[in-house]
Amino acid sequence: MTMLEITDITKDYGASRALHPVSLSVAKGEFVTILGPSGCGKSSLLRIVMGISQQSGGEIRLAGQRIDMLPPERRDIAMVFQSYALFPHMTVEQNLRFGLRMKKVAKAEQQRRIAHALEICTLAGLTGRMPRQLSGGQQQRVALARAIVMQPNLLLFDEPLSNLDAKLRDTLRHELVALHRRIGATSLYVTHDQAEAMAMSDRIVVMNAGRVVEIGTPLELYRAPKQAFTAGFLGQTNLLAITASGRTGQLPWGQPVDLATETSGPAQVSVRPESIGIRACDQASGAPATVAGVSFMGASALYTVAVGDTVLKVSQAGGDALIEPGRTVALTFPERLPVLEDRGREDREIEDQGRKDRLRTPEVA
Numbered sequence: 001m002t003m004l005e006i007t008d009i010t011k012d013y014g015a016s017r018a019l020h021p022v023s024l025s026v027a028k029g030e031f032v033t034i035l036g037p038s039g040c041g042k043s044s045l046l047r048i049v050m051g052i053s054q055q056s057g058g059e060i061r062l063a064g065q066r067i068d069m070l071p072p073e074r075r076d077i078a079m080v081f082q083s084y085a086l087f088p089h090m091t092v093e094q095n096l097r098f099g100l101r102m103k104k105v106a107k108a109e110q111q112r113r114i115a116h117a118l119e120i121c122t123l124a125g126l127t128g129r130m131p132r133q134l135s136g137g138q139q140q141r142v143a144l145a146r147a148i149v150m151q152p153n154l155l156l157f158d159e160p161l162s163n164l165d166a167k168l169r170d171t172l173r174h175e176l177v178a179l180h181r182r183i184g185a186t187s188l189y190v191t192h193d194q195a196e197a198m199a200m201s202d203r204i205v206v207m208n209a210g211r212v213v214e215i216g217t218p219l220e221l222y223r224a225p226k227q228a229f230t231a232g233f234l235g236q237t238n239l240l241a242i243t244a245s246g247r248t249g250q251l252p253w254g255q256p257v258d259l260a261t262e263t264s265g266p267a268q269v270s271v272r273p274e275s276i277g278i279r280a281c282d283q284a285s286g287a288p289a290t291v292a293g294v295s296f297m298g299a300s301a302l303y304t305v306a307v308g309d310t311v312l313k314v315s316q317a318g319g320d321a322l323i324e325p326g327r328t329v330a331l332t333f334p335e336r337l338p339v340l341e342d343r344g345r346e347d348r349e350i351e352d353q354g355r356k357d358r359l360r361t362p363e364v365a
Helices: 042-050 092-102 107-120 136-148 166-183 194-200 218-223 228-233 345-360
Strands: 002-013 016-027 031-035 057-062 077-080 154-158 187-191 203-208 211-216 238-250 256-271 277-280 289-296 300-307 310-317 328-332
Touching: 002 042, 016 042, 016 057, 016 211, 031 042, 031 194, 042 077, 042 154, 042 187, 077 136, 092 107, 092 136, 107 136, 107 166, 136 166, 166 194, 187 194, 194 218, 203 218, 203 228, 211 218, 211 228, 228 238, 228 256, 238 310, 300 328
Parallel strands: 031 187, 031 203, 077 154, 154 187
Antiparallel strands: 002 016, 002 057, 203 211, 238 256, 277 328, 289 300, 289 328, 300 310
16 A cells, blocks of 8 residues: 655756656555755655645645645654754653644543653653753654654654764664564655665665656665666765677676676676675786775775776675785676666756756755
8 A cells, every 4th residue: 555655746946946856655664765965855855745845846645645735734744853853841751742732632542652652762761851861862762752652644754863873873773673663654764874775774765966866675776776876876886888789798898797688789787896706816817907905894805906997896705815906816797787777968967957956955955
């Protein structure tokens, strides 16, 4: 069942277009992340769904009902903000109760919901504390509990973990996903953190320059991206030009590779550093590959390898010894490399225009 349906939403600021027609559907119980760089329009889209910003065109339906003309309080949506947005003069319990009182929920039901939210967000011993007496992680859990007590059809998250330190962010990331599963929520989550999106999402919506670039599961987008932007934004990759004929491609230095789809002529492939095999050798066939640099990362080693005019990143699981810079190496490539969809001149012009629009539009995030 589709819970959220976004159809051709646009946002204009004068002559500048911050959001081009964006369409997206979220199934009931699904955790969908909108991922993209700063200024791509992801937070603008979230604010439009919440109702705190007005779209220029398009419509939004929640549980089958059109909501884009309704005020925020009538949309059956709760939002967890980056800044927590707790009332500083209220205790934890008072923060949780406030929205329920505004909706005139019966007192017994208020108490039941608050007790449930305190339990699942591990806040039971903190009900009488003020926000200033809480750690960052505790404040974020209060903000989440405040959203949960409203029992909304949709939970929105606007980069809720970005203000926390790395260790706490990792802990809360797992807690948030576990909580989402327990309460069966439908969630739309915004972040610019690729690792966060990969670890938490059922599906990821990749955005750039006010447009949806690609939608898929984390595994699909990482292993077989269709767009060069997706491949480059989700982790490290090598974008390599090839000359293709059927299921075979030829790399710039002449080495053949297998392709996932039949293609003819010039094309481009994405090859993750960990997908390339590397071993030291005295003499390589074809163009010599030489280690230009190595970074030891503990569990792995990241090599910079020069092959003719091409520079590659190659990752290898940590071993007893590293391949020293200057050594000749042999490289092996995986079977069935995904071929990226070509972008024509018109697409590049659109992206350039999106960049100009963002420079003129400080509100877009």
